[in-house]
Amino acid sequence: MTTPLLELKNLKIAYGGINAVKGISLTVNPGELTTLIGANGAGKTSTLKAIAGMVKTASGDVIYEGESITHQPSYTIARKRLSLVPEGRGVFPQLTVEENLAMGAYIRNDHAEIKTDVERIFAMFARLKERRAQTAGTLSGGEQQMLAIGRALMARPKLLLLDEPSMGLAPIMVQKILEVVREVAATGVTILLVEQNAKLALEVSSKGYVMDGGEITLADDAKALLTNPKVREAYLGEAA
Amino acid sequence: MDIFLQQIVNGLTLGCVYAVVALGYTMVYGIIQLINFAHGEVVMIGAMVAFTVITALAGSGAPPVIIVLAGITAAIPVCMATGYIVERTAYRPLRNAPRLAPLITAIGVSIVLQHVAMMIWGRNYISFPQIVQFTPYHITSNPNGATISNIQIVIILMSVAMMALLLGLVYKTRMGIAMRAVSQRPDVAGLMGVNINSVISFTFMIGAALGALAGVMVGSYYGIAHYQMGFLLGLKAFSAAVLGGIGNLGGAVLGGILMGLIESLGAGYMGDITNVCTLDKFLPGFQSLCEANPNSSFFGSNYKDVYAFIVLILVLVFRPQGLLGERTGDRA
Numbered sequence: 001m002t003t004p005l006l007e008l009k010n011l012k013i014a015y016g017g018i019n020a021v022k023g024i025s026l027t028v029n030p031g032e033l034t035t036l037i038g039a040n041g042a043g044k045t046s047t048l049k050a051i052a053g054m055v056k057t058a059s060g061d062v063i064y065e066g067e068s069i070t071h072q073p074s075y076t077i078a079r080k081r082l083s084l085v086p087e088g089r090g091v092f093p094q095l096t097v098e099e100n101l102a103m104g105a106y107i108r109n110d111h112a113e114i115k116t117d118v119e120r121i122f123a124m125f126a127r128l129k130e131r132r133a134q135t136a137g138t139l140s141g142g143e144q145q146m147l148a149i150g151r152a153l154m155a156r157p158k159l160l161l162l163d164e165p166s167m168g169l170a171p172i173m174v175q176k177i178l179e180v181v182r183e184v185a186a187t188g189v190t191i192l193l194v195e196q197n198a199k200l201a202l203e204v205s206s207k208g209y210v211m212d213g214g215e216i217t218l219a220d221d222a223k224a225l226l227t228n229p230k231v232r233e234a235y236l237g238e239a240a
Numbered sequence: 241m242d243i244f245l246q247q248i249v250n251g252l253t254l255g256c257v258y259a260v261v262a263l264g265y266t267m268v269y270g271i272i273q274l275i276n277f278a279h280g281e282v283v284m285i286g287a288m289v290a291f292t293v294i295t296a297l298a299g300s301g302a303p304p305v306i307i308v309l310a311g312i313t314a315a316i317p318v319c320m321a322t323g324y325i326v327e328r329t330a331y332r333p334l335r336n337a338p339r340l341a342p343l344i345t346a347i348g349v350s351i352v353l354q355h356v357a358m359m360i361w362g363r364n365y366i367s368f369p370q371i372v373q374f375t376p377y378h379i380t381s382n383p384n385g386a387t388i389s390n391i392q393i394v395i396i397l398m399s400v401a402m403m404a405l406l407l408g409l410v411y412k413t414r415m416g417i418a419m420r421a422v423s424q425r426p427d428v429a430g431l432m433g434v435n436i437n438s439v440i441s442f443t444f445m446i447g448a449a450l451g452a453l454a455g456v457m458v459g460s461y462y463g464i465a466h467y468q469m470g471f472l473l474g475l476k477a478f479s480a481a482v483l484g485g486i487g488n489l490g491g492a493v494l495g496g497i498l499m500g501l502i503e504s505l506g507a508g509y510m511g512d513i514t515n516v517c518t519l520d521k522f523l524p525g526f527q528s529l530c531e532a533n534p535n536s537s538f539f540g541s542n543y544k545d546v547y548a549f550i551v552l553i554l555v556l557v558f559r560p561q562g563l564l565g566e567r568t569g570d571r572a
């Protein structure tokens with residue numbers, strides 16, 4: 001029995017009077033790639049934002065490394081090496097690729113290692129290296145996603161939250177991004193992945209949760225979910 | 241030609257001061273899209289504090305340079321504290337309010353600061369003790385020609401140094417990158433571990449420090465200070481920031497210098513251009529006026545304060561994003 005790196009306990013999120021997340025619980029074990037799938041509006045983004053401290057939680061608890069981080073501001077949480085790659089990438093459009101990466105390492109002071117990490121990111125994404133002095137706003141969607149992931153990795157996160165990294169990308173780029181996610185996971189970074197592309201996400205994950213209408217409706221091994229008739233019908237576009 | 245050169249020198253000096261003040265407006269606007277109308281008052285407070293220190297030390301026999309430096313050294317922290325307190329108490333609670341609320345608050349803060357200054361320094365013009373000997377240097381071979389004074393040289397050099405330091409800070413340091421990140425995507429900057437409130441406070445304090453220096457410079461240049469001096473100076477510098485493209489640092493510098501030149505050349509030439517006595521052939525009826533004073537004109541040098549606003553209006557009508565600005569869309 002491992003102690004989870006992240007645990008949500010009965011988490012509720014409301015916008016005004018609207019309950020977007022209605023009391024969910026989930027665990028993310030260290031070293032694992034966990035995925036959260038669900039239709040548009042299910043509450044996935046809200047959940048990730050609450051973990052990262054970007055939205056207020058109405059009630060419930062977010063436990064990270066055994067400690068409650070529920071009401072902490074996002075910058076404090078980031079300093080605990082919990083990184084969120086937000087939906088829509090969120091690159092700084094007027095900063096160069098290099099400056100975006102420097103922002104990713106904002107919480108670090110080990111300048112020499114930061115330099116080697118930048119080179120590591122450039123080795124991973126050759127396209128970014130070519131465009132290192134360009135502003136991020138001039139990059140294509142796929143390149144921006146690479147930059148957003150690279151930037152998050154610059155913090156050397158223990159837990160990486162990815163919100164729909166394949167959204168709006170060409171199929172070949174989707175493959176590439178998920179390949180990167182798998183590589184990052186292989187280096188030992190714990191990942192909580194939110195994806196619309198349920199099949200690809202479940203294939204790279206060890207555990208999966210299905211969210212619907214602000215609630216978690218299914219939780220199982222990723223492989224079991226892939227063969228679950230309900231999941232196949234609702235999320236994999238196949239007849240049951 | 242000599243008059244022209246002289247107006248250029250005067251305009252550059254004034255323009256440097258406007259540029260340093262305009263940088264304060266543009267930095268704050270860049271980071272939280274707020275027009276900090278109280279910035280002019282921060283400049284005024286800088287001048288006042290420096291005045292107090294310089295007056296106190298004037299009879300001490302210390303070298304003038306030391307006295308002026310002491311004035312600057314006192315003015316900068318006072319202005320930084322003012323900037324910090326204003327942001328913390330007046331603007332931060334309204335961070336997510338509709339844009340009109342902080343704008344009106346800024347005007348309110350400006351009035352409050354003016355009156356605090358009035359209570360401390362009184363309602364009269366106060367004159368700076370002349371501790372630095374004014375020395376003009378000829379810039380042409382003509383012995384009656386254009387000059388540049390030691391004070392003007394120092395103002396220009398100090399302004400250029402300040403601008404260079406600021407650009408270095410914003411474009412080369414970690415804090416500068418964080419400032420630009422906050423201005424573009426504050427929520428994402430938070431995800432990077434940036435304490436947004438600290439960065440905003442820092443921005444206000446840097447802007448205020450520049451304001452303090454500008455206050456000392458105008459105070460020494462004109463030799464006088466007044467609790468309402470920040471109003472007009474602030475408006476002109478704000479117009480300069482808009483001219484250059486508000487939110488754009490290079491634009492503030494360009495706008496400030498252009499504004500100084502426009503004002504100086506306007507004051508120097510508009511009187512001649514609109515002299516009614518030379519127009520007499522086309523527009524008769526000014527004989528008696530011209531006999532009384534051959535320099536009678538429609539727009540004499542006492543109209544110098546108008547040009548900034550003419551420029552502001554023209555910019556807002558024809559190029560609202562300013563000379564170097566790119567961002568369009570809504571602005572207060």
Ligand SMILES: Nc1ncnc2c1ncn2[C@@H]1O[C@H](COP(=O)(O)OP(=O)(O)O)[C@@H](O)[C@H]1O
Binds near residue numbers: 015040042
């Ligand atoms: N800032 C917001 N204000 C009001 N309602 C919101 C806001 N963000 C999301 N919602 C609502 O919360 C629900 C969950 O949204 P979201 O978390 O974005 O879902 P998902 O990421 O699964 O698509 C939706 O009904 C959405 O309309």
Ligand SMILES: [Mg+2]
Binds near residue numbers: 044046
């Ligand atoms: Mg979403």
